Amino acid sequence: EAGVVQSPRYKIIEKKQPVAFWCNPISGHNTLYWYLQNLGQGPELLIRYENEEAVDDSQLPKDRFSAERLKGVDSTLKIQPAELGDSAVYLCASSLNLGAYEQYFGPGTRLTVT
């Protein structure tokens, strides 16, 4: 069974440029999560979806970040414009549903903003 797929794995952009990350969750998983992981820190939730509905986006900086999960499967996280402080690893995870305790993580996208 394929795991959570993320692309790109690495991205280097200049500040003020836009960037987008893509995530394909495990087949059959209704819940999808986007996390931010800074160096030496644990992941922090940005947004979580139940099917196509965002059920918790309180940690998403909405002035520059946006996310969508069309058709309740793939998801895209966008930053526009990027700032130097956005350099981090962006992790996508999925679970069977909101109540499932196990989340399966993708390998992440390492973003460097110069």
Added chain:
Amino acid sequence: QKEVEQDPGPLSVPEGAIVSLNCTYSNSAFQYFMWYRQYSRKGPELLMYTYSSGNKEDGRFTAQVDKSSKYISLFIRDSQPSDSATYLCAMRSSGNQGGKLIFGQGTELSVKP
């Protein structure tokens, strides 16, 4: 103060040592306690899961939860070089829709041959 505090690393031990990793938390609503392992350049993977208080053993790994002290531990017996990774504690509250998973900052472990 963070909701979940994890002992800072890095931690370096010789092969075969017993490793103890710990976290404290402040939110008494947490009911689910997990340990994730994260290898370099990889995403976290679930290692151990415990509901409420008590101990759970899986091979060389033992997870302990003491809700009265708001303290959780992961013990690794007979540590191996392949155990070298960052270990993240994580916890959440219960409920039909589940609570947000809160992670500790992680402890980097290095097991030397």
